[in-house]
Amino acid sequence: MNAFEVVPGDPSSSVLLHVPHSSRSIPDDVRAVIVLDDDALAAELDAMTDAFTDRLAERAAALSGCRPWLFANRRSRLVVDPERFPDDREEMNAVGMGAVYTRTSGGAVLRDPAPDLIDRFFEPYAAALTELVQERLDSTGAATILDVHSFPVTPLPYELRADGPRPELCLGTDVTHTPSALIDAARQHLAPVTPTGDVGLDSPFGGTYVPLRHYGTDTRVRSLMLEVRRDLLSHSPRVADDAGIDRLATGVAALVDHLQEIA
Numbered sequence: 001m002n003a004f005e006v007v008p009g010d011p012s013s014s015v016l017l018h019v020p021h022s023s024r025s026i027p028d029d030v031r032a033v034i035v036l037d038d039d040a041l042a043a044e045l046d047a048m049t050d051a052f053t054d055r056l057a058e059r060a061a062a063l064s065g066c067r068p069w070l071f072a073n074r075r076s077r078l079v080v081d082p083e084r085f086p087d088d089r090e091e092m093n094a095v096g097m098g099a100v101y102t103r104t105s106g107g108a109v110l111r112d113p114a115p116d117l118i119d120r121f122f123e124p125y126a127a128a129l130t131e132l133v134q135e136r137l138d139s140t141g142a143a144t145i146l147d148v149h150s151f152p153v154t155p156l157p158y159e160l161r162a163d164g165p166r167p168e169l170c171l172g173t174d175v176t177h178t179p180s181a182l183i184d185a186a187r188q189h190l191a192p193v194t195p196t197g198d199v200g201l202d203s204p205f206g207g208t209y210v211p212l213r214h215y216g217t218d219t220r221v222r223s224l225m226l227e228v229r230r231d232l233l234s235h236s237p238r239v240a241d242d243a244g245i246d247r248l249a250t251g252v253a254a255l256v257d258h259l260q261e262i263a
């Protein structure tokens with residue numbers, strides 16, 4: 001299996017669904033230097049994996065009138081976390097959960113620092129995603145990234161803002177790359193597909209992915225993080241709620257088509 005997968009969308013689509021955290025796959029040699037036993041590793045994957053967000057994005061892509069591009073990480077975030085800054089800018093370094101995690105979500109030792117994983121996994125992933133965004137820009141004049149995640153109902157010990165609200169859907173924003181029209185469109189299309197219309201901003205997680213080449217400078221790249229509370233997608237960490245996923249996917253597909261029209 002490749003470390004990541006690009007599923008092409010319509011040539012005219014400027015929308016890209018990014019799914020960084022849905023996989024539980026860890027290559028054998030990377031597993032070998034993780035110090036957890038198999039049960040503890042399974043529990044950590046249960047805690048940290050955004051299970052079924054790939055299925056949500058794939059279903060939404062299939063339902064969209066103008067098919068968006070899909071970029072999915074096919075490795076676990078315990079290999080590398082492609083959403084972290086690979087350097088000192090990353091605030092999660094403080095809890096051992098920068099681009100290469102050295103701690104678990106509960107604060108236990110996960111592995112020794114492994115900078116080789118940046119070269120092997122982080123850099124090729126970032127380069128490929130940057131190229132895909134650049135291609136969309138070059139061929140359509142715009143690129144809108146929907147960064148698809150999930151978060152647990154109750155906070156994990158590593159969370160830096162665990163006291164904040166945990167709405168059914170959290171929209172993560174960036175001051176430069178998330179125009180208010182994008183937030184408004186997401187509310188319009190996604191509130192109706194959540195159980196009670198409970199949509200919040202930047203809590204419990206904030207921010208959204210933008211390639212470093214475009215970050216802070218190229219406002220043609222727009223981005224919004226969709227953080228779904230996990231009880232909307234699954235019955236338990238390894239059991240999907242297919243009806244819940246389908247319901248959300250109809251909203252994401254409507255949002256994709258709306259964004260394509262206003263791009």
Ligand SMILES: [Zn+2]
Pocket residue numbers: 021050148149150
């Ligand atoms: Zn995530």
